Amino acid sequence: MKYVIIFLLIFTTSHAQLTKPLEPKLENIKWIAGTWHGEAFGGITEEIWSEPSGGSMMATFKLIHDGKVVFYEIEVIREVENSLILQLKHFGPDLKGWETKDETVDFPLKEITENKVIFEGMTFEKISSNEMNIYVDIKNEDGIAETVKFNYKK
Template sequence: MKKILLTLCVLAFLNTKAQENTMKFTENSTSPPANLDEVSWIAGHWKGEAFGGITEEIWSPPLGNSMMFSFKLVVKNKVVFYELGGITQVGETLLLQLKHFNADFKGWEEKDDTVDFKLVKVTENKVYFDQFTIEKISDNEINLYVVLADDGQEKEVKFNYKRQ
């Protein structure tokens, strides 16, 4: 029994360390009050490198209670996939939603489904959604951290972007 408990404690510690830049939205909790002006620093044209290629994100400034974005991954000069989405003002808080598309714009999610990230916390230079964090390093650099699952293992992945 002690061995099982020790193993669980070690796994919990490693999982916490592996996800030190993201936070998890706990069910039965409530997203905090926030507005788009608090995260307007995300707006811009950003480029970086990840997954063996070039990543590009373009975020609009707040308009119509939302900030929309497009993302693409290009490897060997070919688009691998796209994401389209945005941060929306929902009542007194924010919600990040997105959809994935293959290079031919065929969707990954079902027609009416989106991948949703509930707001966990906002600070001056970071916005924490459920396992998805956007961090302002400077006016010309941001980091995105997202927890991805692969073969049942979760891993926090960092995207570093420079303003274009």
């Protein structure tokens, strides 16, 4: 019985340390920076994230299907009021915006751990220094929310 209690204490302590939330600082998520390639929506995806600077990180995204761009995104993660927020805008292949001029799609931060950045509706998961998954909650054509997984490699 003594060994079981010790094991549970060690397991609980080590598990808590692995998932301990980190401060909402760009420095704690800089592993997202880089040029990432993957596949989604039946096409090829590319997402390029900058290193943190000026209180933000920025990214561009594009989806290519049958050799043609389907859409682009501009994304930023900003430090705001002791937290982080991810904001993005979509653009068609002709660079005409989907959202209105002053509108953004916003994802407030929920939590950062050593290998995850969890925003409301979007999660970044570090698999290794050269691989990450991004999970995005998207409403399908019927208005039902589903989570789409993007697997990226550098």
